[in-house]
Amino acid sequence: MNLDDANRLDAADPLRALRELFTLPEGLTYLDGNSLGALPRATPARLQRAVEQEWGQGLIKSWNSAGWIDLPRRLGDRLAPWLGARPGEVLVADSTSVNLYKVLHAALQLQQGQRKVIVSERSNFPTDNYIAQSVARAHGGELILVEQPEDIAPLLDERCAVLMLTHVNYRTGRMHDMGLLTRWAQQAGALAVWDLAHSAGAVPIDLLGTAADFAIGCGYKYLNGGPGAPAFVWMHPRHDGQIWQPLTGWLGHASPFDFDSDYQPAPGIQQYQCGTPPLLSMTALDTALDVYDAAQKLGGIRALRNKSLALTEAFMGAVEERVPGAAIATPRDAALRGSQVSFALPRGTDGYAVMQALIARGVIGDFRAGDPELLRFGFAPMYNGFADVVRAVDALEDIIATRAWDRPEFISRSKVT
């Protein structure tokens, strides 16, 4: 595939209208939407209105007149269909880490002290494992990490309280079978907690269909809610009324404006709200979900998923063909793949310097200093296209072939970060 081929494919893309709903820097190939999603075109004006009208003019009245008080639930309702959940089951609040803390405590309470082990993967995003360590310790239990997905099943024993997994692995882009692993966990008497940070908005999710127990996820990756956008949390309705999550802030109270002395949790997911939410950041996420409404009319998650798989498939094929020695870490099997591609370069090629050289040519992917193996490229089907695939691989091929990465300005930066 060359750039002409790619442009033809992009012109025939049934989702191409979505690209126009984003503002991206001219000439940039942005393949890091799995880390921070792009800016929807409508967001600046909407946020200006929130600041100047709702805050500046409406002031305290906007809690009612601008609907601030309902925003966490309203955003949850808008997200629900993309998660396979129903309206009223999802809440937008706090950060992914804070929401994970809430649901893990709730899950361990449901186990009533009979089971205290949380099982997860060492390759999970670190914050999930750190939070799980803290919660397990608070309950007198422990976090056990597996090295390979194949090692999970043997740990689902009578000690296992919770299987906590990130649906799509942030490093490799490998996707778990949520239905199968949830069933295994529950058959063993454990609860299934899913982190959807790298899934929401990019791959089909069916929380109710898989009968998972809890889920949390991030608003600023494929959902395009803006830097540090608030996160979401979901609980299966069968757990309603069984437990209290420990962050018992006033907005999770059954009657927050009665100013009772004692905490009484609100029914359902509302009890997972804690303090007053950051409304400007919430408003940016609200606007971002308008793009998802537009996507729904163009085929919804099925169309997004098909495009995502075509992009990652094309990228993997081109990398294998044109980057000698690249070892692709992402599954070729579409059923096991999220919406990103990761690969390692041959020994002797400084991955960080390669990424810096790519960035200097206007191609942005991700490389973590603490993980000096993998170059990672996210494909956001809303705004990435086949031309992005070609431009990225063209640049990569040339940088490797000419050793353009082997320059002091790229190498030295890899040492200070």
Add this chain to the structure above:
Amino acid sequence: MNLDDANRLDAADPLRALRELFTLPEGLTYLDGNSLGALPRATPARLQRAVEQEWGQGLIKSWNSAGWIDLPRRLGDRLAPWLGARPGEVLVADSTSVNLYKVLHAALQLQQGQRKVIVSERSNFPTDNYIAQSVARAHGGELILVEQPEDIAPLLDERCAVLMLTHVNYRTGRMHDMGLLTRWAQQAGALAVWDLAHSAGAVPIDLLGTAADFAIGCGYKYLNGGPGAPAFVWMHPRHDGQIWQPLTGWLGHASPFDFDSDYQPAPGIQQYQCGTPPLLSMTALDTALDVYDAAQKLGGIRALRNKSLALTEAFMGAVEERVPGAAIATPRDAALRGSQVSFALPRGTDGYAVMQALIARGVIGDFRAGDPELLRFGFAPMYNGFADVVRAVDALEDIIATRAWDRPEFISRSKVT
């Protein structure tokens, strides 16, 4: 004092230049800055830049180039002098409720299970007491609430782990003697945790001078950070390295980008960061602190405090004189008063309906449906003036004298809220 007198006083106000740094609706008398601060004039353009340039154009690079990664610490450093703390000791993160959860857990850990009782006031803002109930229960202890400040001292016994107080009471505006109560608590072997939600930016605070143990507070009241602005947290440096707070998210890790498997807390206040912060809301708070820089040049907290006391004194005097039967709940003694005035109306006068009638005339104060006694008026010395005092009392006097509140549109609203 009539409007001419008030205008003369306002014209002579050494802080009058600060009023011009805010945008307020034309003709509105806004006396609810203790609930949601007004919009600084510079905020819309700054936020537009954050959205369009930092997010839209800078994308992932803005974590470094726009300084997003340091923002929680940088905001803390900017706040520190207003709290009597040093740079490096304060962090802006999460919500007030979430930060209280962190510091209460830390405080109870410091007591090593020897003491498990948290003492506070029933009239505390509910979220504080709800969070304290949760934390006390997690440690096998309990929350004991006093009805009157005078009842605190007898409870500072060998069971008391933490004295948790809000410096300025949200209902009455009564201010505690932070130095004295901290000393009493510590002499009894307890730790002192202060909620500065209704103090920060409005009254002098000396955390290091009083040697308090922990403090938290709110960014959206007198600090004008915008609706739901992130909150702040402070820990006395003597506790550094002694304890872990339980919300062990990756940005509180000693080396967050090393992606270690095990959590190791960062030194100092940095470990109180958890997940990725809501950067648009953080940026609004950053801009709001520019107004505090301007205030510093005009006399700082001393000048703000003097003006605040003059405004609340004038308001109380006028209410006593012109609103028959009003029972002022706020201390007349300046040493016991924050920056608001609360009073109850005589039996038979519907306080909620009175507040609705005031709002209809362009005077905004606060009235909580769950607390059907007190009308509350906050005086933000940065943008309120003596003319606001006169306009509010003129409207109030007329509404009471003519029973203008006794109309279906005001009364009926008091029943549905």
